[in-house]
Amino acid sequence: MQLPAWYRRVFGWYPSRFRRDAEPELIEMAEAEWLAASRRGRWARVRVATRLAADHGVTLVRAWLAELAGPRVARAGWADRYREDFRYAWRGLSRTPGFLAVAVAIIGLGVGATTTIISVGNGLFLRVPAGIARADELVTVHEQSRDGSSFHSFSYLDYRDLAREAGDGIQLAAYNMFAASVVYGAEPEATLGLGVTGNYFSVLGAVPHLGRLLAPADDQGAGSARVAVLSYGTWQRRFAADSSLVGRRLTVNGEPYTIVGIAEPGFGGHVAAFDSEVWVPVALSLGPSRRAVLDQRRSSWLEIIGRATGAGLPAVTTRLSAISTETGRAAGLDWDRTVDVRRYSPVPAQIFLPILGFLGLLLLLGSLILLISSTNIAGVMVARAVARGRETAVRLAIGANRWVVIRHLLAENLLLFLFGGVAGTAFAWVATRLISRIELPFPVPLRFEFPVDGRVLAVAFGVSLLTGIGFGLMPALQATRASLAGSLRDHGSDPGAGRFRLRAVLVTAQVAASALLIVVASLFVRALDRAQRLDLGFEPANVRVVGIEFSVLDYQAAEVRAFAAAFEERARTLPGVRQVGATDVPPLTLANQTSVVSVEGRPRTEGVGYFGVDFARVTPGYFGALSIPIVRGRGFSEEDRSGAPAVMVINEALAGRLWPGEDPVGRVIHWGQIEGGPPVTIVGVVPTGKYRSLGEDPRDAVFLPAAQDQPRRLSFVLKTDRLVPGFSRTVAEAVRALDPNLAIATNDAYPDLIGLSLLPSRIAAWLAGGFALVGLVLSTMGLYGVLSYLVVRRRRELGIRLALGAEAGLVRRLVLREGVRLTVVGLGLGVGGAMLLARALRSFLFGLDSVDPLVVMGASGLLLAAAALACDLPARRAAAMDPVEVLRDD
Amino acid sequence: MTTDRLSLGAREFEILVTLVAGPRHGYGIMQELRESDSGGRVLGPGTLYRVLRDLAGRGLITSVDVREDDPGGPPRRYYRLTALGQRAVAAEARRLSGLLERARPLLQ
Numbered sequence: 002m003q004l005p006a007w008y009r010r011v012f013g014w015y016p017s018r019f020r021r022d023a024e025p026e027l028i029e030m031a032e033a034e035w036l037a038a039s040r041r042g043r044w045a046r047v048r049v050a051t052r053l054a055a056d057h058g059v060t061l062v063r064a065w066l067a068e069l070a071g072p073r074v075a076r077a078g079w080a081d082r083y084r085e086d087f088r089y090a091w092r093g094l095s096r097t098p099g100f101l102a103v104a105v106a107i108i109g110l111g112v113g114a115t116t117t118i119i120s121v122g123n124g125l126f127l128r129v130p131a132g133i134a135r136a137d138e139l140v141t142v143h144e145q146s147r148d149g150s151s152f153h154s155f156s157y158l159d160y161r162d163l164a165r166e167a168g169d170g171i172q173l174a175a176y177n178m179f180a181a182s183v184v185y186g187a188e189p190e191a192t193l194g195l196g197v198t199g200n201y202f203s204v205l206g207a208v209p210h211l212g213r214l215l216a217p218a219d220d221q222g223a224g225s226a227r228v229a230v231l232s233y234g235t236w237q238r239r240f241a242a243d244s245s246l247v248g249r250r251l252t253v254n255g256e257p258y259t260i261v262g263i264a265e266p267g268f269g270g271h272v273a274a275f276d277s278e279v280w281v282p283v284a285l286s287l288g289p290s291r292r293a294v295l296d297q298r299r300s301s302w303l304e305i306i307g308r309a310t311g312a313g314l315p316a317v318t319t320r321l322s323a324i325s326t327e328t329g330r331a332a333g334l335d336w337d338r339t340v341d342v343r344r345y346s347p348v349p350a351q352i353f354l355p356i357l358g359f360l361g362l363l364l365l366l367g368s369l370i371l372l373i374s375s376t377n378i379a380g381v382m383v384a385r386a387v388a389r390g391r392e393t394a395v396r397l398a399i400g401a402n403r404w405v406v407i408r409h410l411l412a413e414n415l416l417l418f419l420f421g422g423v424a425g426t427a428f429a430w431v432a433t434r435l436i437s438r439i440e441l442p443f444p445v446p447l448r449f450e451f452p453v454d455g456r457v458l459a460v461a462f463g464v465s466l467l468t469g470i471g472f473g474l475m476p477a478l479q480a481t482r483a484s485l486a487g488s489l490r491d492h493g494s495d496p497g498a499g500r501f502r503l504r505a506v507l508v509t510a511q512v513a514a515s516a517l518l519i520v521v522a523s524l525f526v527r528a529l530d531r532a533q534r535l536d537l538g539f540e541p542a543n544v545r546v547v548g549i550e551f552s553v554l555d556y557q558a559a560e561v562r563a564f565a566a567a568f569e570e571r572a573r574t575l576p577g578v579r580q581v582g583a584t585d586v587p588p589l590t591l592a593n594q595t596s597v598v599s600v601e602g603r604p605r606t607e608g609v610g611y612f613g614v615d616f617a618r619v620t621p622g623y624f625g626a627l628s629i630p631i632v633r634g635r636g637f638s639e640e641d642r643s644g645a646p647a648v649m650v651i652n653e654a655l656a657g658r659l660w661p662g663e664d665p666v667g668r669v670i671h672w673g674q675i676e677g678g679p680p681v682t683i684v685g686v687v688p689t690g691k692y693r694s695l696g697e698d699p700r701d702a703v704f705l706p707a708a709q710d711q712p713r714r715l716s717f718v719l720k721t722d723r724l725v726p727g728f729s730r731t732v733a734e735a736v737r738a739l740d741p742n743l744a745i746a747t748n749d750a751y752p753d754l755i756g757l758s759l760l761p762s763r764i765a766a767w768l769a770g771g772f773a774l775v776g777l778v779l780s781t782m783g784l785y786g787v788l789s790y791l792v793v794r795r796r797r798e799l800g801i802r803l804a805l806g807a808e809a810g811l812v813r814r815l816v817l818r819e820g821v822r823l824t825v826v827g828l829g830l831g832v833g834g835a836m837l838l839a840r841a842l843r844s845f846l847f848g849l850d851s852v853d854p855l856v857v858m859g860a861s862g863l864l865l866a867a868a869a870l871a872c873d874l875p876a877r878r879a880a881a882m883d884p885v886e887v888l889r890d891d
Numbered sequence: 892m893t894t895d896r897l898s899l900g901a902r903e904f905e906i907l908v909t910l911v912a913g914p915r916h917g918y919g920i921m922q923e924l925r926e927s928d929s930g931g932r933v934l935g936p937g938t939l940y941r942v943l944r945d946l947a948g949r950g951l952i953t954s955v956d957v958r959e960d961d962p963g964g965p966p967r968r969y970y971r972l973t974a975l976g977q978r979a980v981a982a983e984a985r986r987l988s989g990l991l992e993r994a995r996p997l998l999q
Contacts, residue, residue, distance in 0.1 A: 023940055026968055030918045030936035037925075056935025063941060 004028070004035045005050060011057050016068035027060075069404050069411075083412075090413035101417070104378055108421025108465070110775060111371035113428025114768075116453075116461040118363045120433045124451035125274065125348055125356065131267030134206025135308075139271075139345035140317060142173065142305040144325065144338065152341070152351045154301040157222075157284070157294070159328060160198075163305070163340075166324045171317055173307040174204040176270075179286040180714070182553040182744035183279060184252040185239040191550065191744035192446055194253065194279040195270055196286020202230075202264075204308045205271055211236075212247035212262030215280060219261075223292045225282035229258040233266040234448075235278040253279060254288065254553040255742060269448060271306060273347035276448035288555035298332045306345065318342040355844075359761050362842065363768060366521070369514045370772040371468065376507040376514075377779045379472035380786055382414055383504050386476050407477040414473025415466070422465030429453055429461065479503050501787070501794060508783045509827040512864065515776035516831025517838070519860040520852060522773045524839060525766030527856065528846040532759060535847065538652075538690020539588065540628035541751035543723070546587055547732050548716040548747030554740075558711040562643075564739060565620060565707065565715055571735050577721040577728070582623030585712040586616075588692045589755045590747075598703060599671045599678060600659065611675045614655060615692050615700055618707040624650075624687065626720040634666035634685035641706040647672070647681040648706060654689040655701035672705075681705075694758055696847040716747060762845045777867055780827075784871035788820050792879045799879050800887030809880035816879045820872035821865075828864055832857055899983050902934075906942060907972065907980045910952060914971035917943065943970060951976035 008031055012024050031053055038049035094101045129136040142163070144153040155163070155175065164173040174197065181194035199220030207214060210233050219226045229251055231240075240246050251258045258281060269276035283303070284295055294300035309317045322339040329338035343350055348357075430453050437449035453461075551561045565583055572581045586592050596616050603610035621637040623629075632653065641648050649672070656665045665686060671678035689699045707715070719732065729748045736745055747754070756763075792799070799812050836852045843849075899907065909915060909923040917939060925933055934942070946952045953973050956966040972980065 023937075026917050027936040027940055029916075029967075030921050030939065033918045033922065034936070052933065052935055056937045060935075060937025060941065063937075 004032045008053055008057070011061070014061060015064050018068065019064040069408050086408055086412040087416060089409055090416045093413055094416060100381070101420075104381065104417055105420045105424050107374045107779065108378060108418055108468075109424025109428055111367075111374035111468075112418075112422050112425025112461055112465055113432065114367035114370050114425075114772070115364065115464060116425050116429035116457060117432040117436075118360060118367050119460050120429055120451045120453055120457045121436065122357075122360045122364075123454070123457055124433075124449070125360075126346065127456065128273075128347070128450075128452070128454070130269065130271055130273065130347055132205070132207045132265050133268075133271060136345060138308050138310055139205070140307050140309050140314065140342050141345050141350060142307060142321060143341045143343075143350065144301065145341050155303045155305055156298050156301050157303060158296065158298045159301075159325070160303050160305060162328045163321055163324055164198075167307075168320060170311040171307055171309050171320070172200060172204050173305050174198045174201040175283060175303040175305050176201055177283055177286045177303055178275075180550040180553055180746065181279060182254055182550070182742070185235075189252075189742055189744040191553075191746040192278050193275075194281060194286065195277040196283040197280050198283050201280075201306075204306065206308075207268050208265050209262040210265045211244065212260070214262050214264065215282060220282045220284070222284050222295055225284045227256060227258045227285065228261045228282065229253060230262045230264055230280040231260055232264050232269055232276065232278050234269070234276065236263045251279075253281060255555060256285070256289075269446075271345070271347070272349060274447050274449050276446045278446050288552045290555055290557060291552070314342055314344065359765075359845070362765060362845065365838075366518065366765070366768050366772055369518055370776060371464070373511050373514045373776045373779050375468045375472045376510045377783050378414075378417065379476055380504050380507045380511075380783050382410070382473065383476040383479060383507075384786060384790060386410060386479070407474075410477035411470065411473045414477070415469045418465040418469030418473070419462075421469075422461050425465070426453060426458065426461045429457070475503060475507075501791060504787045504790060505823055508780065508787045509823050509830070511776070511780035511783045512824055512827025512868075513830035513834070515773060515780045516828045516860055516864055517834045518769055518773035518776050518831075519863060520832055520835035520856055521838065521842070522766060522769035523856045523859060524835070524842070524846060524849065524852065525762055525769055527853075528849045529759065529762055529766055531849060532695045532762070532847045535691065535695055537589065537695075537755075538629065538688050541589075541755055543721050544627065544751040545719045545721065545728060545732060546590070546716050546747055546749055546751050546754055547719065547736065547745060548587075548714065549736065549743055550714045550746050551743075552713040553744065554742055556713075558643075561712060561715065562708055564743075565717075567739055568717060568735065569620065569622060571739070572717065572719055572732070575719070575725075575728075575731055575735065577723050577725040578719050579722050580622055580626040580720040581717060582626035583620040583707060583715045583717045584623050585618045585707070585714055585716070587716045587718065587751075587754070588617075588690055589695070589758055590716075591693075591758060593693050596673050596703075597675055597678075598655075598673075598681075599675055601669075601671060605675055608658070612655065612658060612701055614703045616703040616705060618705045618710045618712045620707045620715075623704075623718065626718045628720075629687050629690070631685050632688060633664060634683070636685055636687075637704075637706045639708075642708040645709070647679060647709055648684045649681045650685040650687055650704040651683055652687050652689045652702040654699040655703065656686050658701060695755075696844055714746070718751070762847070765845055777863070780864075781867045781871045784820060784823065784868055785875065787823070788816060788872055788875040789878075791819055792816060792875045796882070796887055800882055800884045803882060804884035804888060812882075813876040813880040816876035817869075817872050820868055820876075824864060824868040828861055832860065899979060903942060903946060904980070904983050906939075906946065907951065907976060908984075910970060910972045910976070911980060914955075914969040916967045916969050920970065946976070951979055 009028060012020055012027075015024075034049055034053065035046075038045040133139070142155075144155055144159070157175075160173070160175045164175075167173055176198070177196040178193055179196050181192050182189040183192055183194070184190075197215060199215055199217035202214040203216075209230075212230075214230055215228065219228050231246075231251075236242060236246060246260055247262060249260050251260050264280075284292060287294065287302075294302065307317075312320070318340065321342060325340050326337045329336075346353060433451035433453065437451055549564075551564070556564065569581045569583065572578055586594055593615055594617070595613055597611050597613055599605075599611035605611065607613065619637065621639060621641070624631060624636045631650075633656075634650075636650060637648070649670075651659075651665060659665055659670070660668065665683045668683050669680045670683065672681045673679065687704070689702070691697060692700050692702055721728070725731070732748060733745055736743055799815070803809070803812060832852070839846070839849075839852050905924060905927070906920060909920050909927070915923065917936070920943075921934065921936070921939055943952065943954075947954060947970075950973055952970050954968050954970050956968050
């Protein structure tokens with residue numbers, strides 16, 4: 002197979018001396034490599050191609066460095082020479098401290114923006130959480146469902162089978178995140194704990210700071226030892242690092258545990274940003290009454306993480322899938338159950354892509370501002386080089402090597418970008434600290450750490466260096482290419498045409514990037530605005546959400562119902578409260594649960610005979626408290642209790658799919674299973690709302706009376722007619738009066754909870770908006786610079802025109818036209834780019850997926866106005882020239 | 892100066908060893924390195940070229956362009972050890988075999 006054409010083509014970029022000497026030899030070697038690889042198959046080819054490309058890159062840089070260093074010199078001379086270059090560059094820059102400061106700030110902003118985002122990505126995706134050994138051996142295992150969709154959890158029995166049969170070199174541990182109510186001091190506090198199998202810590206390679214961690218002996222199913230491990234942070238914060246804590250008691254979810262150890266500092270589990278406070282044996286993470294699921298193969302609630310030593314992913318997948326298929330068959334499944342094994346990532350597989358996508362978007366915005374700032378500086382550097390044209394020309398004329406002059410210019414630029422890199426790193430350092438302070442209105446122990454570590458520093462440095470060289474080389478090449486005589490005479494046949502073109506290109510790039518940012522920012526603003534006015538299907542204003550997790554105290558169904566009734570009654574008497582209801586899954590709070598409904602006598606096909614639905618268990622007051630109108634039939638009443646006929650309310654979307662055009666009220670469907678679920682009568686229909694996210698397409702949803710089912714958590718929704726000061730405390734007291742041991746998981750205004758799902762878009766809008774503003778200022782400055790240069794450059798021509806009787810207005814228009822041309826081209830590119838981007842951003846834009854004319858017109862108007870401002874002064878200056886003086890100067 | 896010029900890195904030593912049996916061209920060296928299976932990383936063409944240039948600069952090897960049977964083709968560049976290079980390889984080999992002797996108890 003032929004060596005890929007690019008390998009030869011890259012030689013075109015090498016210094017010619019290097020090419021003459023080395024090209025045939027290198028090609029011969031590469032060809033032989035390629036031939037050998039081709040025989041070994043596709044992957045070998047990919048590997049060799051990657052290696053050849055990397056080799057090319059390194060060799061190219063070295064070849065140029067050697068070339069720029071001039072003819073062979075002793076090694077000692079090199080360093081001296083470069084030091085001299087930088088000293089010279091520093092002298093040049095420090096002569097204009099104002100320019101230096103502004104340029105460093107501009108570059109710092111670009112480098113800082115990208116570095117910040119890369120730090121966040123690094124902190125989430127690449128940094129292995131503390132206390133985990135040899136993370137490259139770790140894998141996560143998920144069950145694949147019948148339709149091939151992934152990321153399902155396992156039952157305890159399935160986990161036990163897999164762990165036992167996995168064989169040599171594969172150790173599997175399981176864990177279950179659970180809502181915990183821990184009594185550290187006087188009152189119970191809501192948090193999330195981790196129930197883990199006895200080998201969890203040893204699989205991760207974690208070690209204790211004090212005492213011991215959980216061991217396999219602790220993990221005995223329902224008869225597990227009541228032992229708990231605390232995190233180092235919890236020990237420090239809650240127990241003032243009391244070294245006698247090990248052996249003492251701790252109440253978790255109403256049950257007494259013995260603290261057996263403290264995990265090592267920094268260890269908070271294996272999930273990025275999640276910082277578990279307490280670990281208990283996995284079976285105990287279920288309330289006592291739920292421990293029956295330990296023996297049920299159908300209850301999937303465990304996640305598996307494992308360590309594979311010596312076996313590759315495919316081998317592990319094959320082995321575990323075989324076990325899964327076998328145990329599935331034995332349990333009566335009629336299909337081959339398989340598992341999905343992935344390399345461990347600190348970000349869970351389920352949310353890996355969405356988070357990566359969001360960071361990708363932010364990185365794109367950051368890169369745009371970097372592009373704008375780099376091109377802006379490059380434009381200024383061209384101007385500086387031109388201003389020093391005489392000096393350069395003299396140096397070239399007295400025989401200085403062109404490369405030597407380029408080196409000096411490049412050194413200046415590199416110095417500038419390195420300072421900018423330092424400023425950018427400082428920017429990133431501050432920004433990441435601000436970001437890690439974000440607090441969520443949920444009792445989830447999160448710890449964001451985005452350290453500016455070696456990797457991030459390397460990126461910041463690399464970005465500065467590359468942009469410094471890239472954007473420095475252009476002006477340097479351009480400045481030294483000019484005709485010697487032309488520069489020396491300071492006029493003549495337009496020596497600056499190339500420079501003007503280069504600066505024009507740079508300015509167009511800035512305008513394009515700014516236009517893109519402006520359009521994207523306006524898209525986000527419009528989307529957010531739309532989201533505010535979006536019909537949610539319910540009214541969150543003046544509603545407080547009070548979430549309580551009953552499973553933590555192992556409440557039985559009857560107790561939950563009793564508590565709910567008592568609390569609702571008490572809440573109705575609180576000041577300002579108009580209506581009260583409850584649900585186990587409040588809409589738009591990042592939680593959801595799904596099930597199926599089926600219609601008898603129809604084929605077993607999704608969308609025909611059965612339908613996947615979101616569902617919630619609600620109390621009778623729920624619809625009223627959230628101002629959800631009942632469009633047909635009725636809502637729930639106190640009569641819909643346990644023992645009464647089973648009823649449900651469905652939304653219009655589902656009604657339309659079940660019986661298009663017909664009234665569903667009074668009809669019977671089957672609940673919970675594709676076939677043979679219990680029959681339930683539909684008693685009412687509510688409008689379709691937004692359930693999971695604001696941008697979602699209409700979803701099918703079902704509501705069940707909480708009294709006919711067994712909710713394990715409830716969120717009470719309290720509709721008030723006004724803002725009541727201290728309301729959250731009043732509510733908390735009402736809960737405590739009924740049961741002082743219940744921990745409140747949520748106690749927030751509903752709009753704040755919804756705001757959380759707007760957060761990514763808000764962040765993007767703020768960033769895009771801020772960057773767009775900076776981009777606008779910079780590109781206006783750039784435009785002004787390039788037009789001023791144009792006027793200087795064409796001084797003679799314009800002077801002659803004026804002398805020959807051209808009107809001042811004509812000359813002004815001439816300059817303006819040039820400015821408008823650059824702006825319009827940039828605008829077109831930017832808006833085009835934004836249109837392409839808009840589709841990819843759909844999920845952040847709440848359904849808005851195209852750039853509407855209003856946004857384009859607004860952005861264009863803004864940019865054109867800025868451009869007019871930038872053009873005005875140079876144009877006036879051109880028109881006000883005194884032709885006599887211009888021609889006399891000649 | 893001389894000590895600096897003659898001290899050999901593991902990679903340089905391996906490359907020089909491929910030339911002990913006689914002159915080779917760059918591609919031949921590369922093949923030999925790959926097949927010797929000494930566990931090192933495979934060198935890219937550019938990197939190998941640079942090391943060879945460096946070795947030549949230190950006087951350990953020398954290169955000669957040879958026109959082969961194919962009259963139209965470019966000349967091939969052959970590398971061979973200089974006398975200095977041979978001495979350097981021998982010295983390094985002696986040093987390594989001395990080390991090997993001392994480590995031998997571990998190999999039993």
